[in-house]
Amino acid sequence: MMKMRKHISLALVLALGFALNSCGNSNVSGNSDAANDVAFDPSKNSNLEVVHYNVILNRLVVDFGLDNSSQAVTLLNQQQTLFKTPNPKYTATFGVQYTNVFSLACKQMDETILFPDGADMDHAWETLTGKKMDAGSKKLETDILAATASRPVDEQIFALCFAVTRDASAIFINFVSGE
Amino acid sequence: MKKNKTFHDYVEEMKKNKEQLPLHKMDELSRRNFIQSVGAFLGALMVPSMIRLETMSNLSRKILGNSTAFAAGFGSGPLDLHIYLRAGFPSRYITGYFGDDGVLASDANVPWATGVTSTATGDMPVILPPNAQGLVPFAGAIQHIVAENSTGHTEYFQCTQRPGMGELLALRAATEDDAGYKPLLSTPFVFGNASNVAVQDLPSTLTAFTPTAFNTVANAYQQFSPLALTTNQGNTLTDSLRNTLLGIVGSKFENDIKKGVLKKDATLITSASEQTVKILKTNYADELNPANDAPTMALLTAGLGGQGNLSVSGMNPAQALYVMIKQAVLGIGPMTAGMIGTTGDWHNFNTLPAGDGNGDQREVTGEFIATLITNAISAAQAGTWENPNGTNLEIRFHIHSEFSRTIALGGTANDDNGDGQGCTSLVIGSNPAQTDYKSGCYGGTNASSQEVGFNPTTNAHAASIPWVSPDILFGHKLNLLKIKKDLFNLTNYAGFPGDMA
Numbered sequence: 001m002m003k004m005r006k007h008i009s010l011a012l013v014l015a016l017g018f019a020l021n022s023c024g025n026s027n028v029s030g031n032s033d034a035a036n037d038v039a040f041d042p043s044k045n046s047n048l049e050v051v052h053y054n055v056i057l058n059r060l061v062v063d064f065g066l067d068n069s070s071q072a073v074t075l076l077n078q079q080q081t082l083f084k085t086p087n088p089k090y091t092a093t094f095g096v097q098y099t100n101v102f103s104l105a106c107k108q109m110d111e112t113i114l115f116p117d118g119a120d121m122d123h124a125w126e127t128l129t130g131k132k133m134d135a136g137s138k139k140l141e142t143d144i145l146a147a148t149a150s151r152p153v154d155e156q157i158f159a160l161c162f163a164v165t166r167d168a169s170a171i172f173i174n175f176v177s178g179e
Numbered sequence: 180m181k182k183n184k185t186f187h188d189y190v191e192e193m194k195k196n197k198e199q200l201p202l203h204k205m206d207e208l209s210r211r212n213f214i215q216s217v218g219a220f221l222g223a224l225m226v227p228s229m230i231r232l233e234t235m236s237n238l239s240r241k242i243l244g245n246s247t248a249f250a251a252g253f254g255s256g257p258l259d260l261h262i263y264l265r266a267g268f269p270s271r272y273i274t275g276y277f278g279d280d281g282v283l284a285s286d287a288n289v290p291w292a293t294g295v296t297s298t299a300t301g302d303m304p305v306i307l308p309p310n311a312q313g314l315v316p317f318a319g320a321i322q323h324i325v326a327e328n329s330t331g332h333t334e335y336f337q338c339t340q341r342p343g344m345g346e347l348l349a350l351r352a353a354t355e356d357d358a359g360y361k362p363l364l365s366t367p368f369v370f371g372n373a374s375n376v377a378v379q380d381l382p383s384t385l386t387a388f389t390p391t392a393f394n395t396v397a398n399a400y401q402q403f404s405p406l407a408l409t410t411n412q413g414n415t416l417t418d419s420l421r422n423t424l425l426g427i428v429g430s431k432f433e434n435d436i437k438k439g440v441l442k443k444d445a446t447l448i449t450s451a452s453e454q455t456v457k458i459l460k461t462n463y464a465d466e467l468n469p470a471n472d473a474p475t476m477a478l479l480t481a482g483l484g485g486q487g488n489l490s491v492s493g494m495n496p497a498q499a500l501y502v503m504i505k506q507a508v509l510g511i512g513p514m515t516a517g518m519i520g521t522t523g524d525w526h527n528f529n530t531l532p533a534g535d536g537n538g539d540q541r542e543v544t545g546e547f548i549a550t551l552i553t554n555a556i557s558a559a560q561a562g563t564w565e566n567p568n569g570t571n572l573e574i575r576f577h578i579h580s581e582f583s584r585t586i587a588l589g590g591t592a593n594d595d596n597g598d599g600q601g602c603t604s605l606v607i608g609s610n611p612a613q614t615d616y617k618s619g620c621y622g623g624t625n626a627s628s629q630e631v632g633f634n635p636t637t638n639a640h641a642a643s644i645p646w647v648s649p650d651i652l653f654g655h656k657l658n659l660l661k662i663k664k665d666l667f668n669l670t671n672y673a674g675f676p677g678d679m680a
Contacts, residue, residue: 085387086386087383092458096458103407158409159424163428166428168431168435168439
């Protein structure tokens with residue numbers, strides 16, 4: 001009984017608060033359904049697509065220097081149905097398998113291609129996202145290096161590699177950062 | 180004359196109602212209705228839809244234990260498990276059909292004449308051959324229907340799919356998703372050779388719900404091992420560091436999405452990202468591995484004999500079934516999954532089995548499947564599993580074959596297991612008190628091998644009534660599985676005119 005009262009009270013307070021809020025001009029910034037509150041054309045948002053099989057394979061072979069018998073390419077091929085989906089969206093299934101593929105790629109990569117300067121993310125970031133590092137990616141690099149500060153260099157490089165591949169700019173083919 | 184209620188009357192009535200139905204004692208439907216009424220109330224106050232959804236999700240998590248449980252009953256089950264059998268399995272070796280004369284002991288529509296059980300259920304009788312007697316207590320949840328017109332050996336089962344329009348597994352998963360039930364994965368689990376049945380032959384609109392097929396049980400649970408991160412020097416990152424990294428990259432990913440994507444799209448993507456991180460951190464593999472749950476496996480395998488001609492790509496069917504159930508219990512996949520097997524064709528088996536226990540492969544295969552199903556629904560009925568919403572799991576098996584061999588009395592040449600009968604729909608559930616569908620054995624053949632149709636409204640059986648068409652039976656399955664036909668352009672498949680489901 002008490003729980004029910006609590007839920008109703010909570011709902012009433014929330015409802016009243018938002019009802020009053022909706023009476024005036026809202027200055028909520030950032031994320032909303034209004035087109036001018038987002039970073040790019042909303043019509044593109046609904047078409048946001050994850051990288052396709054061919055893009056992933058190209059990255060593995062060219063950017064990571066892997067051959068077709070590598071664990072990463074083998075796993076990619078085992079999951080062709082998923083990665084060759086037309087107009088693919090980001091789902092948990094995709095997220096898990098994508099992460100599995102690239103964690104193997106980061107394990108087997110030729111470091112000199114993506115990380116010629118050691119534990120430094122610039123080159124890998126530019127290669128895999130096609131962009132210069134911005135404030136968000138620089139903070140990501142700082143956070144990763146802080147988390148792995150006490151670890152050997154190979155773990156630091158692995159962690160940076162993992163972070164770049166898991167970034168929205170690398171996962172989506174048409175993602176534009178809202179930064 | 181009706182007296183108008185005063186404010187005081189309403190308050191007193193409300194108090195009374197509260198006393199009668201405290202929230203924690205309400206059934207799930209009432210609690211769901213309560214949450215939905217809060218949503219309607221907030222809507223009336225013009226509260227933005229996302230805030231309404233968030234509030235309802237929070238209430239749902241508190242009240243029903245799952246943030247999306249208020250949206251639909253799918254998280255409460257039943258779990259619909261499909262067994263697809265290729266090669267012409269006579270489903271009568273699990274459950275018979277009713278004949279035109281009602282004289283069960285001598286009718287032609289059962290594998291053999293002796294030992295047949297008819298269980299009165301209020302609908303049509305359920306006819307169980309000797310090798311499926313374990314199903315007697317569940318007769319109220321057994322429905323067996325045959326449709327006309329066999330199309331021969333094909334992966335396109337007439338009762339489960341329509342090319343270019345969808346198949347039951349994906350259609351159900353998409354319906355659950357549309358209704359707000361969001362397990363970790365949107366793709367149903369399937370064990371066996373997916374190319375043997377058109378479960379993956381789907382229109383692009385259902386791509387996200389394409390069943391994932393496994394050819395070993397280990398392949399299914401090992402994909403849910405926690406992410407192991409190893410460097411090219413062979414150093415493996417600690418679980419703690421892995422989780423820290425997943426937290427950092429997950430947080431940036433979700434913030435980027437929130438900043439760059441419209442809210443309605445962002446919610447879907449960030450939710451998927453949270454689920455991804457959860458899967459990568461959690462050891463679901465141990466939970467899904469049948470080897471780690473000997474007590475439940477003992478329940479599933481009790482009394483199981485040989486598989487006869489049944490093959491599920493070389494897998495142990497009981498272990499596959501364990502994963503099919505457990506993935507739903509853990510909220511990993513949709514409340515539906517499939518097992519694809521092959522049996523014998525038995526085209527020229529011209530004699531009826533002499534009875535139970537004589538080693539006839541048709542009988543052995545039927546007994547194995549019937550026993551496995553009996554074990555699973557008995558365990559479910561005993562409360563072995565909970566559904567994702569925290570109440571006892573109800574299970575329904577749906578057994579399909581591309582066509583079913585005829586069986587006739589006498590054992591004359593080409594009379595037994597002949598061609599010509601249509602696809603079958605056999606449903607066996609763990610709740611014999613269910614009211615979702617009529618139980619009973621419908622249709623069949625009479626002693627002269629004539630087709631016996633039935634009127635679904637009156638249950639009248641007669642040789643003069645045609646069998647149901649595959650389109651009607653397909654529509655019936657859509658109704659039974661609560662698939663939203665209007666979402667998939669399937670409204671032409673109305674199902675039965677009566678109340679079979």
